[in-house]
Amino acid sequence: MKKIVYVGFFSLVAIAVLASIFSVSNDEAKMASMASICSDITKKSVKSPNSYKLKSLSAVLIKMTQEQKDGVLKSERYEDIKNLIERDNASMMAGKAFIDFEASNSLGVSLKGFSMCEYTVLGDSWIPVDSVTIDDKLLPTSDVLIASSGEKVGSGFLWKARYLLYKATGKI
Numbered sequence: 315m316k317k318i319v320y321v322g323f324f325s326l327v328a329i330a331v332l333a334s335i336f337s338v339s340n341d342e343a344k345m346a347s348m349a350s351i352c353s354d355i356t357k358k359s360v361k362s363p364n365s366y367k368l369k370s371l372s373a374v375l376i377k378m379t380q381e382q383k384d385g386v387l388k389s390e391r392y393e394d395i396k397n398l399i400e401r402d403n404a405s406m407m408a409g410k411a412f413i414d415f416e417a418s419n420s421l422g423v424s425l426k427g428f429s430m431c432e433y434t435v436l437g438d439s440w441i442p443v444d445s446v447t448i449d450d451k452l453l454p455t456s457d458v459l460i461a462s463s464g465e466k467v468g469s470g471f472l473w474k475a476r477y478l479l480y481k482a483t484g485k486i
Contacts, residue, residue, distance in 0.1 A: 375408070
């Protein structure tokens with residue numbers, strides 16, 4: 315009898331957790347992944363990555379006007395996919411992630427910092443990091459490309475779970 319009660323209890327907890335994860339919207343999951351990737355890039359870019367401590371993070375998605383879309387599509391960076399975007403009428407949004415952190419400088423003194431990452435959100439599948447600013451210093455494009463290689467912004471199950479984790483820990 316005790317076994318049935320335990321199995322029933324854990325089943326209810328599992329169902330509640332899964333229901334919570336599935337209730338997170340795709341946009342909330344994208345924002346969590348943008349903020350997480352921004353945090354990772356920031357950590358790789360500070361003087362002492364081992365001393366990096368994430369304090370808080372947030373992100374926003376902003377719908378682009380047609381004028382803004384046209385400006386982005388004029389960039390050489392998007393030349394290869396310009397026709398695809400126009401043909402499929404893919405949605406385009408601007409994304410920004412904000413990170414408050416602490417890290418030590420080269421002398422070991424703990425300092426507070428702020429970073430901001432900007433993204434161009436193209437549809438649901440491709441979200442490149444456009445720029446990273448740490449304490450009002452723009453990282454060179456080559457550093458951003460290196461630091462963000464292999465990072466993929468998404469809105470899947472794991473990002474939804476991470477969004478809930480950030481919410482539960484008060485980081486977002």
